[in-house]
Amino acid sequence: MQQTLSFDLLDPDSLADAQRMSTVYTAVHAFENMVRKLVVKAMAESHGEGWWSKVPERIQKMVKSRMEEDAKFRWHGARGSTEINYCDFGDLSSIIVTNWDVFEPVIANMEWAKGVLSTLEKSRNIVMHGGILAKEDIERIGMNLRDWVRQTG
Numbered sequence: 001m002q003q004t005l006s007f008d009l010l011d012p013d014s015l016a017d018a019q020r021m022s023t024v025y026t027a028v029h030a031f032e033n034m035v036r037k038l039v040v041k042a043m044a045e046s047h048g049e050g051w052w053s054k055v056p057e058r059i060q061k062m063v064k065s066r067m068e069e070d071a072k073f074r075w076h077g078a079r080g081s082t083e084i085n086y087c088d089f090g091d092l093s094s095i096i097v098t099n100w101d102v103f104e105p106v107i108a109n110m111e112w113a114k115g116v117l118s119t120l121e122k123s124r125n126i127v128m129h130g131g132i133l134a135k136e137d138i139e140r141i142g143m144n145l146r147d148w149v150r151q152t153g
Contacts, residue, residue: 017132024138028124031145035092035117036084038106038152043095046102052083056098059091089124093117106152116144 007015043051052060063086070078070086079085087095093114096103100110107113123141126133133141 021127021132024123024127024133024141027141027145028120028127031120031148032089032124036087039092039095040084042102042106043099054099055095059087059094063087089117089121108151116148120144
């Protein structure tokens, strides 16, 4: 007989932490993909279909390698169908900074943007790798997300 996963088998404290972090995970996941969409939209409007050539070379190489690795495992789903899906969170910030002339009209202040993305990346990495954030860190995420959305629309 096949056994299915039951939350009853898990430690109640660990399960409560995971459920609390699942809300944070959802917000950070959605935010990260919103930033991806912003990058694609702004870069495509500025540089056309060939915008990817304006991305730093180290990111292009890393993304190409990841895409090639994913292609080897056809039995498993891929990160996505375009290069932007293979960029790490920090890579998105690098793309924005190296193409600041494209993003300045929307974001207005590079240091502010770098700070928000850097702070959110720290929290993102904790949550995405099974860690638990303090209440203050969760509140900071909410504040940064609100500020980013207000600024970028």
